[in-house]
Amino acid sequence: MLSTLLSENFRLNASLLFEGLTESERSNLRRSAVTHTYKKKDIIFRDGGIPTGIYYVNAGIVKKYKETPKGKEQIFHLCSEGELLGYHALLGEDRYPESAAAIEKSEITFIPKENFRHVLKGSPKLANRLLKALGQEFTLFINNMTNFATKTVRERVAYNLLILEEKFKRPTDEHDAREIVMSRTDLANMVGTAKETLVRLLQEYKRAGWIDSTGKAIRIINRKEILREANLMGSGQKKKAPF
Amino acid sequence: MLSTLLSENFRLNASLLFEGLTESERSNLRRSAVTHTYKKKDIIFRDGGIPTGIYYVNAGIVKKYKETPKGKEQIFHLCSEGELLGYHALLGEDRYPESAAAIEKSEITFIPKENFRHVLKGSPKLANRLLKALGQEFTLFINNMTNFATKTVRERVAYNLLILEEKFKRPTDEHDAREIVMSRTDLANMVGTAKETLVRLLQEYKRAGWIDSTGKAIRIINRKEILREANLMGSGQKKKAPF
């Protein structure tokens, strides 16, 4: 349950989706694909834009966010290596409901919608996997929304630290060398609070010795305490049935 | 844009999904379907439960919600006549991430998962429509989440009144005879606030003459002012291009 929330959360790996495609289908996708490099802060697509294809994150980290008219920014999700980007709008034949931008140097492959649609049309298998993936994403979304609606800022800060530690763990990383490297502003916009409030809570954790930070980088030292702060499960532990 | 938010929002009509099925497919679904009546407050499925099929709302209104360990309830969505229920979890091969309960007497048809899956397997058309529908639902979800994360309680109350007016408009209704009939607690749980706060804001609107309420029923009198309160677009109107 707990591990569910943290590890399942936030890595809908795209490679699963494309497994089981025929070689001709794969090459169809590959042939039309273009890979681009994005610098920090570069925008990949914009809220309200018309989708022209889907994106695959080869490397780096991308934020999906939305700006309010008042200039506030809400970050919903970070996409890292292996994740797809921008396919909801394409499938829904909608405009993008959010924007996407790199928060660090990223390498992203673009697949034009015609090719994607063509392959999708010919592959019920892909369609089914997509349906499954979308269904699962809803679960994540609902959990996230519940967090937003019912948790305090304090709890959300802790929760997001745990999520981010996971997200910033590079496949190549070993041990616990994971650092969260992200601007305070972005982090605040992810938690959904003012950057000042975020900073104060981080300081508090730092003074308590639960995290350490030098510059932007944050490391979790005492995961147990952060977990407690996140209050992920309350006291509502159910008794187990005897089988 | 504005009308987008309100009318598109919240009526993903299921009949569209099933259009274009062959008669044998339809009858396959119909044959296995069972229709049940649920009283107010009856639970249709529970958070954590294992999906055994999907539900179609023939009549009535159903809330999709989640309870936190601390006993708070967050309502995400109301399903009314013509909407499907519980298919995300089925498609995702997940447990339900939320619960569903009738908030008024409702009539709901259940379709066992075997039949649904069987028909889905045989109908790429259905799969495509589902993909499209799911893609569109993400747009709604993201808008909702942005509202939660960035709007004040005051704005969310107004916003939800507009949504609900739409939702409670029965297909049979004419004119503006639409009343929102819902417990204050449910309404508060939808807005994501305490019922006391909700009541105070409603009173304020009532005194201002923007809404009217007798007992549970709420009617919007001055839609314009409520819209302004909801602050749906801020002041960020873009200029139009000259073509």
Next chain:
DNA sequence: CGGACAATTGAAGCCGGTCAAAACTGGTGG
């Protein structure tokens, strides 16, 4: 090495949550 941007700290005030009590409503049985 400097300048611009980012992070941190301080202080003040309000929005909204919580607790408690009063008023109201609808449904039930006598």
Next chain:
DNA sequence: CCACCAGTTTTGACCGGCTTCAATTGTCCG
């Protein structure tokens, strides 16, 4: 049909978590 009770709605009072504004310190990169 009416009176009553339980549950719901409403009002009041108070407190505390967050936001906001402002100023200071720190840090990165050309």
